[in-house]
Amino acid sequence: MTAETERVDALLAAMTPEEKAGQLGSFWFRPDEPGGDVAPMEGEMTGPQSFEAAIEHGLGHLTRVFGTVPVSVADGVADLRERQTRIQKASRFAIPAIAHEECLTGFTAYGATVYPTPLAWGAAFDPDLVEEVAAAIGRDLRAVGVDQGLAPVLDVVRDYRWGRVEESIGEDPYLVATVATAYVRGLQSTGLVATLKHFAGYSASRSARNHAPVAMGPRELADVLLPPFELAIREGGAGSVMPSYAAVDGAPPTASRTLLTSVLRDEWGFDGTVVSDYWAVPFLRRTHRIAADDDGAGALALAAGVDVELPETVGFAGLAALVRSGAVPEAVLDDAARRVLLQKARLGLLDPDWAPRADDGVDLDSPGNRSLARRLAERSVVLLSNDGTLPLAPGPGRVAVVGTTAVEPRTFLGCYSFPNHVLAKQGGDDLGIAVPTLLDALRVEHAGADVTHAQGAAITGDDRSGFAAAVALAAQADVAIVAVGDLAGLFGRGTSGEGCDAPDLTLPGVQADLVTAVLDTGTPVVLVVVSGRPYALGDLAPRCAAVVQAFFPGEEGGAAIAGVLSGRVDPSGRLPVAVPRTPSSSLPTYRAAPLDQRTDGVSSLDPAPLYPFGHGLSYTTVAYEALTLSASSMPSDGRVDVTVTVRNTGARPAAEIVQLYLTDHVAQTVRPVRELIGYRRVPLAPGDARRVTFTVHADRTSFTGLDLRRVVEPGTFTLAAGRSSEDLPVAAELEVTGRLRVLDGPRVLTTPARVDPAR
Structure with a gap:
């Protein structure tokens, strides 16, 4: 028995059921402001009425002190320190909370580096670099007092229409497993706890609708969706796991003892904590309807193996009373509290001299961070086709740049970046960081050329009034760079991201028509797609001089793409997801069975992709x-x-x-x-x-x-x-x-x- 175990056992022996249950709860200071939610159904949920009530018997987690509203590093550090002090003073044992934050594309905080999105990690096929990036993210989080990061996402892509494809690493379990495990190693090398999401089945939701049921048998689950989690636990040593929202064959993972105990703990030996996705515990009553009330939902989740309810305490609020009434065995409560306290012990939160880390001068977007972001972005850009037009010739010339993606910096950023996750719902142009546009980068890269721009069309909508100006500009140019794609957001406020599922794989809005109009000028077209999912390019790509794909390449994406177009950067990215030929919603991923990969007269739908998984060109042979x-x-x-x-x-x-x-x-x-x-x-x-x-x-x-x-x-x-x-x-x-x-x-x-x- 270790000293940590002895200390935790002594604590448990002295704790009341209320104090044990307190370690399983969380609190989120959410401002009462308009503009939309940053978590699903946020506006419909209510936790404790006050912070004082929430911390009366102790607290397990503090939710997103830095990631909810824009705060400076100094203000965030001071705020976290003050909250931890109040938590310690409120209960007998003076145990601080675990502070967690989102960190999928970097620390989701104001002024923090936005790295390429996970789909770009997959495109880079470079676990070592991803590990290096994750370590940089972890250092920033730890510097300001954060203990746990809610990343990475290990969902294997099953349907390209799903909005959260951008958060996933790709459609192959081995690629997802190795890259995600590298991220876990990097993040946890700094002393942080990584959280594996979303265990398991989430990405296979019916019709690619967020939160929709998953119709999947145990064999597909075991062979396709579970292996990444197994590797990240067995070899990556991940410290936390988050169950998914969706019900798999009628069983929500948040209430699945098979997944959370039999597989995760008994088979794989996982000894960390299971934290619920935001409001997934009350969802057992409200959306899944497998519990009659929130207390019943909490009892189901606890029995399955959930240790901490996030982002605030709703279903777990009645656990102590359920234990005292005999409805929930105290031993089950003890097991969860023991795991939480052991994690706190490993984080140093039980040390008598613990104090919040307080580097209120850390630069969250340091030159070193930006250099890493650029390296990963450069390695993630995929050259899909090229007739010899690329790399673009240096020197004088006329370059027409068309498209909103060329001038809207947010199109480079994923939905879990702070600018798109939080700032976008507040309006204004402040991103908190410098994000040079593609047009800016092209003008730097081609200083001797005449580089001009026309928007042509927005990302969404059916306004074609800008087509004429774009066509006129392209007709007079030596080459036209047409930049199209996505703008990430949340719950319908974007074309990609959580809750932004697509009806088919046509480029959003009238962007495909814009590309066609520019192609009709006869000017060679270099098509640049910056997106969170692959889009059907079968009607466009064959007519283009070259096609480049970038999956939300982050704040340094403009320079990375421009470098590939000029030849300063040798393209080396490969597709982590196939690029479809047609917008059909029934396309399989590359690991499909024989009958799903051939037509032979058995179906009128041809499932063959335009560019397959793993594809990517370079400027050599x-x-x-x-x-x-x-x-x-x-x-x-x-x-x-x-x-x-x-x-x-x-x-x-x-x-x-x-x-x-x-x-x-x-x-x-x-x-x-x-x-x-x-x-x-x-x-x-x-x-x-x-x-x-x-x-x-x-x-x-x-x-x-x-x-x-x-x-x-x-x-x-x-x-x-x-x-x-x-x-x-x-x-x-x-x-x-x-x-x-x-x-x-x-x-x-x-x-x-x-x-x-x-x-």
Whole structure:
């Protein structure tokens, strides 16, 4: 027994039910102001009537002291210090609260760096850089007294229309798992607690509607949506988990003992805290209707394994009374309180000399932060097509820049950035940070050229009155850069973001018509899409000289995109989600089963994407010369080395994303046509060659079998490597031999890779 455990057990023995329950609650100072909510149904919810009532017996969490309204660092630090002092004085044990904040695209606070959104992390295929970014975010949070960050999101994209695609890392479980785990490591390296969201199933909501029910069987849940969480817990050591809002096959995760106890704790060994999503506990009564009242909802959530109710105490407000009446066993309350207190002990909150950290002079948008933001943005930009127009020639020339995205800085920022999450609902132009526009960046990048702009059309609406000016400008130019896409917001106040689901995958408003009008001038068009989801480009891309995709690249996005267009930055991003050909709402992701990836006369809908998962071009050529296996077979508990040689055959440097895919020829259940099992970013100078060796364990071939047990099944597999899920020039077959093997405990979850000079 550790000293922390002994201290917590002694506290619990001395606490009343009211004091234990106090550690499971939270409080949010929410201003009474117009402008809309920053959380779902915020205006309909009410917690304790006063802070004094909320902290009478202690408090588990303080909600978003910095992230609710614009406050300076000095004022926020002072406010947090004052609240913690009041919490300590209010109860017998003087235990401070855990202060939590959102941090999905950086610290969601006024004046803090806005990094690229998670979908851009996926596009970068660079976990090491994401870990570095997360560590920078964590340092800023810790400096001002924050203990827990509500990130990352590990939802695997299942339907591109879902508004929260921008918050997700991609459509492949392995990409999501490895990048999210890197973020967890980076954030927690600073002493902060990372929170995995949203456990589990949220991204598969019916018709891509936020909070809609999830119609999914246990096999898909186990093989597609759970693996990222498992890796982030087993290997990332994540300290907290947040259940999702949506009901999975009729069972809301907030009340699911199967998910929160059997899977999370018993199978995976998770020893951190489970915190509810905002108002998810009372939602058990109000939206799911599986409880008769808020107290009943709280009892259900507690029994399932929820430890803390966020953002304020509603369903957990009656727990002490339920314990005293015998309706809730005190041992269940003890288990949750013990986990919260242990986390506080690990954070130092139980130390006798604890005091709030008070660096009220920290720069939340430091030059170092901005440099990191630019590096990640540059690596996330994806060159989808190019007829040789890019990189743009330097020197004199006429460049027409068309589109709102070129001049509206908020179009670079995700919905959980402070400018879009909070400031947008208050009106005005203040972003709290400098966000150079794409037009600004292009004028810097092409100082010798005549760079002019016409808006053409807004992001939303059907106003075409600006088309004529845009067409006239483009007709006189040597090249037209048409920038289109999304403006993130919340609950219908944007075209992407939480509660901003799309009816189909047509570019918002009349932007597609604007692109067509400019194309009709005959001037070469470079289409730049800055968005939170992929949009159907099948009618536009074939007519464009080049197409560039950026997924909300953050405050340094303008410079990153302009650098790619000029050639100052060699494009190296790859698609974490496919780009559809048509706006149809029924397109599968790339890991679909065979019947979902072919037409063959069985359906009038062609599911083939315009650009597949993993696709992305550079300004050079890379050849895949060979793929070899260390052995042609391996036992069902063995491993094999897979080596692929890549060579830069062009005149410019490149960063090739070498991708390794697995195909199972015959299995007892329907399996994907192929699935990503490994990848590696490989820098290549002109003429340079590298050997990339992946070590593939037999566990990486496993899946959930007919009896719902995870198995490694002997048989024939194809291992293929290449540039995308559909461009795989080298491959080899592998036999897995021996008996069927059942995986009951920990398994190999990753495919390590090393890079060596080619011989």
